[in-house]
Amino acid sequence: MDYLGEFEQLVMLAIMRLGANAYGMTIRQEIKEVAKRNASLGAVYTTLERLEDKGLISSWIGEATEERGGRSKKYFKATIPGEAALKQTLKATEAMVVGLEPVLG
Amino acid sequence: MKLLEQAALYIVGTAGIFLRYYIVLESTNNFSTSSMHFSSRDIGCLVSLALLIVFASAIPGTMKRVxxxxxxxxxxxxxxxxxxxxxxxxxxxxxxxxxxxxxxxxxxxxxxxxxxxxxxxxxxxxxxxxxxxxxxxxxxxxxxxxxx
Missing domain, CATH: 1.20.1270 (Substrate Binding Domain Of Dnak; Chain:A; Domain 2)
Structure with a gap:
């Protein structure tokens, strides 16, 4: 099973937090607001493409709006293997943190 | 706002000129492909020109945008x-x-x-x-x- 990289974890978590409203711009905003990390849309999209190639997320095409210059949105959703990979990665991180609470706070 | 725009242009222009001379002074080697030859001066000029166009076009009034x-x-x-x-x-x-x-x-x-x-x-x-x-x-x- 795949383990996720640090930024892949952030993108997966943002997708799960946003639910049905997860697309490029909202994912970027969610990471910026919650994780206080300023990521470019290019970085978000290359990560999304990689996760989709691995089968960890799926996508579907949404509506086009005037605000977007008539371009359609691409929505993303975590797949079951994606959720499993995220759980496994977070568990591994948590296990590594055990015993380091005095240092990490 | 106008002062800010002029200051931004001045900084970008200075950076472009500095970059051009930095490249010219630091690198004296010639770059070549099978059919073309570029001197380091050519590349320095192109880079500084590209930088000027990119940043100047972002400032209203410095380049006419359609x-x-x-x-x-x-x-x-x-x-x-x-x-x-x-x-x-x-x-x-x-x-x-x-x-x-x-x-x-x-x-x-x-x-x-x-x-x-x-x-x-x-x-x-x-x-x-x-x-x-x-x-x-x-x-x-x-x-x-x-x-x-």
Missing amino acids: RNSDRHVPRYAHFLLLLIPQKSREHLIGDLEEEYRAVVLPKYGSSLAALWYWMQTLWVIGPYILVGAKRAIGLEIIWKLIGR
Whole structure:
């Protein structure tokens, strides 16, 4: 099973937090607001493409709006293997943190 | 605002000239391909000129932009986005335009919003150029083999 990289974890978590409203711009905003990390849309999209190639997320095409210059949105959703990979990665991180609470706070 | 624009132009111009002479002084080697020969001076000039065009076009009044209203994104930046692979291009540009019109333009005004769009464009195409370069020189396969 795949383990996720640090930024892949952030993108997966943002997708799960946003639910049905997860697309490029909202994912970027969610990471910026919650994780206080300023990521470019290019970085978000290359990560999304990689996760989709691995089968960890799926996508579907949404509506086009005037605000977007008539371009359609691409929505993303975590797949079951994606959720499993995220759980496994977070568990591994948590296990590594055990015993380091005095240092990490 | 006018003073700010002039200051920005002065800084960009100085940076361009500095870059040009830095490249000319630091590198005396000639770059060549099978059919063309470029001196380091040529490359320095091209880089500084490109920098000047990129930054100056983000400042209203310094270059005439073809647009009907402030709601239109900077045209030259838009051309650069054509470097993005077709698979993601439409959605990515749509996301960028949505954020520009819905969030950045109302919050910061047209000058800063145009600058934001340019910065985002350069940041957006960066990862794609990196991925393309890795594929081109075979690093992608090597990274996969060593488990990156």
